[in-house]
Amino acid sequence: MTDKTLYTVTVYSENQVGLLNQISIIFTRRQLNIESLSVSASAIEGVHKFTITTYSDRETMKKLVKQIEKRIDVLRAFFYTDDEIVFQEVALYKVPTDKLLDDKHIEELVRKHNARILEVNRIYTVIEKSGHTDETQALFEELSRYEVMQFVRSGRIAITKSTVEHVSLFLQEQQYRQNQL
Amino acid sequence: MAKEKISGAEALIRALIAEHTEYIFGYPGGAIMPVFDVLYHYRDQISHILVRHEQGATHAAQGYARVSGKTGVVIVTSGPAATNIITGLSDAMMDSTPLIVITGQVGSSLLGSDAFQETDVVGITQPVTKWSYQIRSSEEIAWAVARAFYIAGNGRPGPVVLDIAKDAQTGLTEFGYRPCQFIRSYNPYPAIKAAEIEAAAQLINQAHKPFILAGQGVILAQAEAELAELAEKADIPVGCTLLGLSAMPTDHPLYKGMLGMHGSIASNIKTNECDLLIAIGMRFDDRVTGDVNRYARQARIIHIDIDPSEFNKNVKCDVSVLGDARAVLQALLPQVNPARHTEWLESFAACEEVERIKVIEPEIHPQKPLMNMGEVARKVSEATGNDSILVTDVGQNQMLSARYYRFKRPRSIVTSGGLGTMGFGLPAAIGAKIGCPDRTVCFFTGDGGLQMTIQELGTIMQYGIDVKIILLNNNFLGMVRQWQALFFDHRYSETPMLNPDFTQVAAAYGIAGERVTSRDELNNAISRMLAHHGAYLLDVQIDPDGMVFPMTPAGACVTDIMLNATEKY
Numbered sequence: 001m002t003d004k005t006l007y008t009v010t011v012y013s014e015n016q017v018g019l020l021n022q023i024s025i026i027f028t029r030r031q032l033n034i035e036s037l038s039v040s041a042s043a044i045e046g047v048h049k050f051t052i053t054t055y056s057d058r059e060t061m062k063k064l065v066k067q068i069e070k071r072i073d074v075l076r077a078f079f080y081t082d083d084e085i086v087f088q089e090v091a092l093y094k095v096p097t098d099k100l101l102d103d104k105h106i107e108e109l110v111r112k113h114n115a116r117i118l119e120v121n122r123i124y125t126v127i128e129k130s131g132h133t134d135e136t137q138a139l140f141e142e143l144s145r146y147e148v149m150q151f152v153r154s155g156r157i158a159i160t161k162s163t164v165e166h167v168s169l170f171l172q173e174q175q176y177r178q179n180q181l
Numbered sequence: 182m183a184k185e186k187i188s189g190a191e192a193l194i195r196a197l198i199a200e201h202t203e204y205i206f207g208y209p210g211g212a213i214m215p216v217f218d219v220l221y222h223y224r225d226q227i228s229h230i231l232v233r234h235e236q237g238a239t240h241a242a243q244g245y246a247r248v249s250g251k252t253g254v255v256i257v258t259s260g261p262a263a264t265n266i267i268t269g270l271s272d273a274m275m276d277s278t279p280l281i282v283i284t285g286q287v288g289s290s291l292l293g294s295d296a297f298q299e300t301d302v303v304g305i306t307q308p309v310t311k312w313s314y315q316i317r318s319s320e321e322i323a324w325a326v327a328r329a330f331y332i333a334g335n336g337r338p339g340p341v342v343l344d345i346a347k348d349a350q351t352g353l354t355e356f357g358y359r360p361c362q363f364i365r366s367y368n369p370y371p372a373i374k375a376a377e378i379e380a381a382a383q384l385i386n387q388a389h390k391p392f393i394l395a396g397q398g399v400i401l402a403q404a405e406a407e408l409a410e411l412a413e414k415a416d417i418p419v420g421c422t423l424l425g426l427s428a429m430p431t432d433h434p435l436y437k438g439m440l441g442m443h444g445s446i447a448s449n450i451k452t453n454e455c456d457l458l459i460a461i462g463m464r465f466d467d468r469v470t471g472d473v474n475r476y477a478r479q480a481r482i483i484h485i486d487i488d489p490s491e492f493n494k495n496v497k498c499d500v501s502v503l504g505d506a507r508a509v510l511q512a513l514l515p516q517v518n519p520a521r522h523t524e525w526l527e528s529f530a531a532c533e534e535v536e537r538i539k540v541i542e543p544e545i546h547p548q549k550p551l552m553n554m555g556e557v558a559r560k561v562s563e564a565t566g567n568d569s570i571l572v573t574d575v576g577q578n579q580m581l582s583a584r585y586y587r588f589k590r591p592r593s594i595v596t597s598g599g600l601g602t603m604g605f606g607l608p609a610a611i612g613a614k615i616g617c618p619d620r621t622v623c624f625f626t627g628d629g630g631l632q633m634t635i636q637e638l639g640t641i642m643q644y645g646i647d648v649k650i651i652l653l654n655n656n657f658l659g660m661v662r663q664w665q666a667l668f669f670d671h672r673y674s675e676t677p678m679l680n681p682d683f684t685q686v687a688a689a690y691g692i693a694g695e696r697v698t699s700r701d702e703l704n705n706a707i708s709r710m711l712a713h714h715g716a717y718l719l720d721v722q723i724d725p726d727g728m729v730f731p732m733t734p735a736g737a738c739v740t741d742i743m744l745n746a747t748e749k750y
């Protein structure tokens with residue numbers, strides 16, 4: 001149980017009510033903590049994509065994705081290590097404007113972290129940064145000296161480096177099967 | 182001309198009829214009344230069996246499904262009725278039994294408001310169903326029922342819940358029923374891969390000491406003939422899981438007994454001696470494997486199953502073959518070479534001889550006045566020409582009836598394997614008799630389990646259902662007592678039971694019966710029970726010190742077998 005890796009699970013499903021619950025209980029039953037989760041449309045019309053990260057080992061992940069695929073409305077499920085995907089997160093930081101203005105380094109900070117300022121008013125400033133967790137965390141730590149009033153990081157989103165689109169292939173196979181009927 | 186519109190409730194019943202549903206097991210209530218009202222009008226086309234508790238409806242539908250191969254249908258109301266079906270759903274999920282359970286639900290405008298008898302049915306049933314869906318408009322009913330039948334009965338079967346809001350039952354809809362033939366996200370019968378078949382055939386052709394483990398998947402796929410053909414062609418001994426019993430006739434020379442904790446000595450010992458295990462439609466439950474780290478480590482393993490999530494779940498396999506057991510075996514058979522494994526097969530005899538002398542003889546021909554469960558089971562089996570359907574409850578009565586019953590044809594055992602549900606048996610026996618009216622149904626139960634669903638005697642009375650109830654009465658929660666005797670230094674914590682006179686209870690329901698206290702009366706009592714037209718309760722007084730052997734303790738190695746309380750194999 002020691003060598004735990006962060007895995008990214010992607011699940012492609014039909015757009016059915018209650019699927020998130022079905023998927024999350026599969027994690028819970030195996031005592032897997034969901035580190036982050038995001039749900040969105042996919043490139044395929046009508047197909048939803050879940051991106052979930054969790055610390056685990058390869059054997060557990062193999063079983064996990066099969067259990068997920070067993071749910072009727074799930075098309076396919078996969079798991080990846082970080083080197084197999086391009087991934088990103090977005091973080092938002094709300095900081096008191098007066099403290100930012102008092103500091104000479106604010107421009108340097110924004111530039112260095114490749115961050116953006118989304119909104120400024122007399123009370124607060126909202127900064128946005130996208131990147132990997134360690135990067136958004138680094139900015140959080142630097143901003144902490146001005147006091148961070150609110151901080152939020154999105155779930156990971158990921159795209160595979162593979163040159164084969166497995167879900168599209170699956171859908172083609174299914175289409176063929178339907179045509180045979 | 183505009184199409185005729187009917188209520189959602191009527192659409193439901195018509196959809197069930199379109200799927201050839203003959204029986205519904207159910208219980209009415211507020212949120213499902215529109216459906217029961219329609220049922221009244223269709224009572225000449227579809228029969229409803231009013232059970233006495235919704236749990237009983239689910240188990241009866243399971244019994245019906247298991248013996249007939251059809252999908253069992255249950256209709257109950259919302260709230261407490263829906264929570265009463267959870268045990269049956271879990272049981273059907275574990276034991277791959279096709280069920281459609283329809284629950285009433287409060288009106289859609291009240292959903293989420295903690296309305297009277299509202300329960301989050303989809304939320305609580307999702308983990309124990311193959312599919313669970315809430316219907317909020319009458320338009321969806323035909324689609325959802327069609328999908329439910331497709332999902333429940335195809336691939337690896339399982340339970341499906343349809344939770345129908347009350348306004349979806351009363352709302353009007355056009356009705357046109359089309360059975361479901363395709364779901365984009367679900368392929369119940371994956372195409373068989375030639376490479377997997379070849380790899381499996383190669384292992385079989387190379388094996389010197391092969392052993393087949395047959396599970397319920399063989400029965401569900403109706404692959405019994407192919408199983409026998411494979412075993413005979415390549416001369417391979419066969420062991421069956423509890424749910425796989427009757428997949429091969431008990432007297433087949435290659436049949437080597439039940440697997441697992443209380444299985445035959447030979448099948449467990451040989452699991453750890455064979456050079457190839459061929460697992461067909463079984464899932465390596467821990468009651469079969471014992472300690473997986475010491476399970477068949479010397480053997481190559483072929484795992485044939487229709488559910489890909491079973492591969493490498495509990496036991497790692499060398500070759501997995503995905504597909505319906507029958508289709509896989511048909512593809513495999515031409516590639517399997519005829520073979521003889523005489524020496525290997527003869528080696529089973531030593532184990533069998535030990536089991537006969539140390540376990541079977543003392544169980545069925547005991548040298549003591551008190552009766553054993555095994556001797557009763559064997560006598561009833563023989564008195565029915567070994568051709569009746571065995572339904573069991575859970576506990577010692579289950580294991581000993583499963584061990585000593587004999588089977589001639591498939592679908593002859595109905596038992597709760599994966600969940601081990603006490604109280605399963607009586608309602609399941611009702612369903613089994615309805616599903617197979619031409620066969621004798623013998624239901625073996627314990628004094629504990631019988632009382633968990635004893636109210637179903639009322640159902641037996643109302644519909645005149647002819648089930649033979651053999652109560653193996655030890656006045657104890659026997660299986661728990663056995664563990665207390667073996668592993669808890671005989672501290673019988675909360676296992677003795679003060680029981681009613683069960684024959685009087687039966688008599689109150691108009692069910693004939695008698696109590697048997699001595700061996701001399703047993704044969705005649707069994708004859709009277711079988712000759713009687715209608716249900717019969719045989720209350721057989723059993724030695725409370727009796728135990729089920731052989732036994733591989735939970736978590737031990739399959740070869741770590743107790744022959745009795747003091748001797749090991």
Ligand SMILES: Cc1ncc(C[n+]2csc(CCOP(=O)(O)OP(=O)(O)O)c2C)c(N)n1
Pocket residue numbers: 574575576577578579601602603604626627628629630631653655657658659660661
């Ligand atoms: C619903 C349920 N509760 C508890 C158990 C645990 N349990 C397994 S066997 C058993 C004893 C059964 O006693 P009885 O029905 O008299 O059968 P016997 O073992 O004596 O044949 C118990 C309590 C169970 N399997 N199911």
Ligand SMILES: [Mg+2]
Pocket residue numbers: 627628629653654655656657658659
């Ligand atoms: Mg008992």
